[in-house]
Structure formats: structure tokens, C-alpha cells
Amino acid sequence: AQSVTQPDIHITVSEGASLELRCNYSYGATPYLFWYVQSPGQGLQLLLKYFSGDTLVQGIKGFEAEFKRSQSSFNLRKPSVHWSDAAEYFCAVVFGEAGTALIFGKGTTLSVSS
């Protein structure tokens, strides 16, 4: 079955430190990949997306993600985390042949310590 895995439920990072959130998906063809962020009490906001081409994509708020086909991964990174980055992060995939609905991972909660 098509699925998205975010192995880390909760991560704590010091302010100013680098961040990497992991995401793996299961499927044969190249999917459409997204990272969303959800702040407490808010809806979901798109950080970045990947469809094809350059495997390193830049998003908003200083985030980037790298698609690695061999590892079926799409990890989210940020070189220097700010306290305002504390939120829940969701990796999501559209498996085009199966429609256009997003399939979400379980999410990773990011806490930022000072």
C-alpha cells in the first residue's frame, strides 16, 4: 500500500542549530512530494514541493529538501533553526496514478530550546 513514513515523532533542537526531518515513502514511480507545517491551532502551510528536475528544492522560511530516489526519501533541512520554527511538520505525497489526494506521514513535532 502507498504510505509515507516520518520516523521521528518528536525532535528537540537548540536555537541556531541545524535541523533535518526525515521522510520516506513507499511506491514504485516518482511521486509528487510536499512538506507542510502546522503551527498550534492553525491550518497547514506549504513549505516546499518537488515534482521533477533538480533534486534539491528551496522553500519558504529558509527550508530546503532533497529528493533521493535510491532511498525513497525527501528529507527537510534548515541550516539554523529559529524559535518560531517550533511546530508540527508533515511530509505528504501525491501518487499521481492513484489520484491527487495527499497522503500524509504521521508528522514530526519540532521543539526549539534556547
Next chain:
Amino acid sequence: DSGVTQTPKHLITATGQRVTLRCSPRSGDLSVYWYQQSLDQGLQFLIQYYNGEERAKGNILERFSAQQFPDLHSELNLSSLELGDSALYFCASSVSLAPRDEQFFGPGTRLTVL
């Protein structure tokens, strides 16, 4: 602000009752998705409409139904409510049916079933 509006913001009701959640997509968007976010199931796709027609179904219970009206707003009807239906319900809209289209999320309706 994503441009997607959802009403009401909060809804508290009793088991066995029926409720209607409303969503207005972004201006110009033809596709509307409904997602459910709960602690145990995470974010799950329920149903999609495109230009008034049902397009895809996900993990939607038979007690739930939806429709999209000629003005493109959508309603999600939940009936015979159970405690387990308590969740955050999101509506998202996109411009077309292309898998690469960004889905813009509303702020959600928090449903509490007592």
C-alpha cells in the same frame, strides 16, 4: 491567510447527532478536498470534489457524506456521530486536477462529540 474559509471554527455536539461543516475554496479553485486529523489516525483524506462532481474517495465512513454546490462551496455532513468522530476537519482547495497543484488548507473545524 490561505483564502480557504471554513465554518464553524468549533463545534460541540452529542453522540447520535448530525452536523454540517462548510468550506469555501479560494477564488478560482475548482477542486475541494476534505481531510480529517485525529490523534490516533493522523491526517487522512476523506473525499474530493471537482467542479461539482465527486472525484475520489478515501477513508470516509458511510455515515459521512459531502457535496459541492454550483458556487463551488462544499459541505461535509457527519451523521450518527460517535465519540471517535471527534477530530479536526480540514478543507483544502486547488485550482485543477493536476497532481502538482498546491492544495491550500483552511483553518479547520474542530469537532467535539460528547
